[in-house]
Amino acid sequence: MTSLNLAGLSLNLVGTIIVFVSATDFMKWVRSNVNAHELTDNAMQKTPPSSSVLSAYRERLLKKSEGRLTAGLSLIISGLCFQFIAVMFELMTNMAKR
Numbered sequence: 001m002t003s004l005n006l007a008g009l010s011l012n013l014v015g016t017i018i019v020f021v022s023a024t025d026f027m028k029w030v031r032s033n034v035n036a037h038e039l040t041d042n043a044m045q046k047t048p049p050s051s052s053v054l055s056a057y058r059e060r061l062l063k064k065s066e067g068r069l070t071a072g073l074s075l076i077i078s079g080l081c082f083q084f085i086a087v088m089f090e091l092m093t094n095m096a097k098r
Contacts, residue, residue, distance in 0.1 A: 004089070008082030015075030022068035029061040 036058070 002086075004082050004086035008079040008084075008086065011075045011079030011082060013079075015072045015077075015079060018068050018072030018075065020072075022065045022072060025061050025065035025068065029058055029065060032058045032061065 036055075
């Protein structure tokens with residue numbers, strides 16, 4: 001059952017990397033929102049001329065981040081399940097040998 005354990009570890013690693021990338025995208029989204037807020041506060045007009053472009057960019061970053069986060073967490077949970085199954089199988093085979 002070492003193969004299940006290795007598969008679980010691999011899924012955990014890939015999932016963690018994906019979650020890291022999505023967190024980076026989320027931080028870009030937050031930074032973009034802060035910049036847009038500062039532009040709005042500092043501008044003489046009610047809204048800056050590029051607000052629709054910034055809004056579309058922020059929404060795209062948020063959707064990409066959410067999708068990656070869901071995929072990464074799913075891989076991490078799958079990896080944990082594989083590792084749990086491998087450990088349970090090892091315990092059962094050891095108990096059956098006695």
